Amino acid sequence: MTEQESTAAATGFRGTKSRPRILVVDDTALGRQVMEDLLVPLGYEVMSAENGADCLEMARRHLPDLILLDVVMPVMDGFTACEEIKSDPRTRQIPVVLVTSLEGRDSKLNGLSVGASDFLSKPIDKAEVTIRVKNLLRIKEFEDFLQQHNEKLDEQVRERTRQLSEAFEDLRLSKEALNRSYLDTILTLTSVAEYKDGFTSNHIKKVGHYCKLLATEIGWSDEEQQAIYYASPMHDIGKVAIPSDILLKPGRLTREEFALMKTHASTGAAILQGSKSHVIQLAERIALAHHERWDGGGYPRGLREDEIPLEGNIMNIADQYDALRSERPYKPPLSHDETFKIISEGDGRTKPSDFSPLVLETFRDSNGRFNDIFESFHVKGTEDE
Numbered sequence: 001m002t003e004q005e006s007t008a009a010a011t012g013f014r015g016t017k018s019r020p021r022i023l024v025v026d027d028t029a030l031g032r033q034v035m036e037d038l039l040v041p042l043g044y045e046v047m048s049a050e051n052g053a054d055c056l057e058m059a060r061r062h063l064p065d066l067i068l069l070d071v072v073m074p075v076m077d078g079f080t081a082c083e084e085i086k087s088d089p090r091t092r093q094i095p096v097v098l099v100t101s102l103e104g105r106d107s108k109l110n111g112l113s114v115g116a117s118d119f120l121s122k123p124i125d126k127a128e129v130t131i132r133v134k135n136l137l138r139i140k141e142f143e144d145f146l147q148q149h150n151e152k153l154d155e156q157v158r159e160r161t162r163q164l165s166e167a168f169e170d171l172r173l174s175k176e177a178l179n180r181s182y183l184d185t186i187l188t189l190t191s192v193a194e195y196k197d198g199f200t201s202n203h204i205k206k207v208g209h210y211c212k213l214l215a216t217e218i219g220w221s222d223e224e225q226q227a228i229y230y231a232s233p234m235h236d237i238g239k240v241a242i243p244s245d246i247l248l249k250p251g252r253l254t255r256e257e258f259a260l261m262k263t264h265a266s267t268g269a270a271i272l273q274g275s276k277s278h279v280i281q282l283a284e285r286i287a288l289a290h291h292e293r294w295d296g297g298g299y300p301r302g303l304r305e306d307e308i309p310l311e312g313n314i315m316n317i318a319d320q321y322d323a324l325r326s327e328r329p330y331k332p333p334l335s336h337d338e339t340f341k342i343i344s345e346g347d348g349r350t351k352p353s354d355f356s357p358l359v360l361e362t363f364r365d366s367n368g369r370f371n372d373i374f375e376s377f378h379v380k381g382t383e384d385e
């Protein structure tokens with residue numbers, strides 16, 4: 001089995017075209033008639049032209065399956081006509097056989113260089129013409145079939161690609177909806193602790209934005225930025241275990257009360273521990289570390305510097321900023337400038353050495369956007385009255 005036959009079998013080619021069309025081009029009526037008398041009885045549809053110019057016009061209009069092209073003709077010779085046919089995308093697939101009385105190597109090379117598929121010598125040998133025409137038409141029919149087959153495949157690929165794009169878009173939208181519902185669930189559950197704390201300031205929503213902003217500026221990946229956005233609102237979940245009279249006490253806490261209050265960090269971590277979710281695991285580390293201080297003066301473990309996970313340092317400064325800006329039973333809300341000054345320079349209780357130098361520098365560089373986040377909640381009427 002030849003390579004073409006193998007391909008034909010693989011593609012289902014059956015050669016079903018019924019009546020191939022042949023364009024005979026010759027400047028003599030006798031030449032045209034000889035060909036017609038030979039080809040019509042063989043079942044071919046034959047049309048004719050008298051010169052190269054007519055040949056081009058008919059080739060473009062009728063798209064024959066084969067052109068038998070005389071070489072020496074008035075108006076436009078066969079070489080020029082063949083070159084034109086092969087340079088036109090509409091006709092370049094049509095096989096051209098040069099029918100010539102010209103002998104010699106140069107003439108054949110010239111024919112090949114302009115794209116001829118084959119040659120026939122004048123005077124023609126009828127048996128030779130019959131075989132060559134049959135073979136070339138068979139090849140042309142197979143090429144047409146392959147082209148149609150490829151076009152169908154291209155169309156199928158385009159359709160599958162479109163379906164795949166739609167499926168990906170559906171998946172993306174579903175993932176977004178799932179993330180939104182996940183965040184809503186977290187915020188709803190976490191708001192229990194916030195509600196018990198007596199806050200009505202959307203603190204947990206704002207810290208998500210603050211933390212994401214810092215993580216972005218520090219250079220965390222998109223995935224990690226999203227993770228801290230979802231995880232950070234859970235930092236005070238351990239307050240559900242703190243008695244309300246301590247959480248809501250308007251004055252200063254006693255030493256014993258403050259000791260109990262401090263347990264909310266480790267209690268929060270205990271509530272969150274054991275999850276396989278990356279976000280919950282991050283939330284656990286944040287809950288445990290968000291009151292640690294860079295200089296070692298924090299709780300619950302008194303970690304210092306790089307012992308503290310970066311997410312804890314990020315949460316710490318976000319928490320401090322929002323606490324200073326918010327009203328509490330024991331203090332009025334501060335402006336952005338007052339808050340920025342306290343975090344940057346300290347006020348006796350809060351001091352710059354509390355914070356990771358990297359996170360503090362990032363906060364300083366992006367402090368205006370902290371104010372934007374705070375104000376955006378305030379404008380919506382969700383901030384403390």
Ligand SMILES: [Fe+2]
Nearest residue numbers: 235236290291
């Ligand atoms: Fe806390």
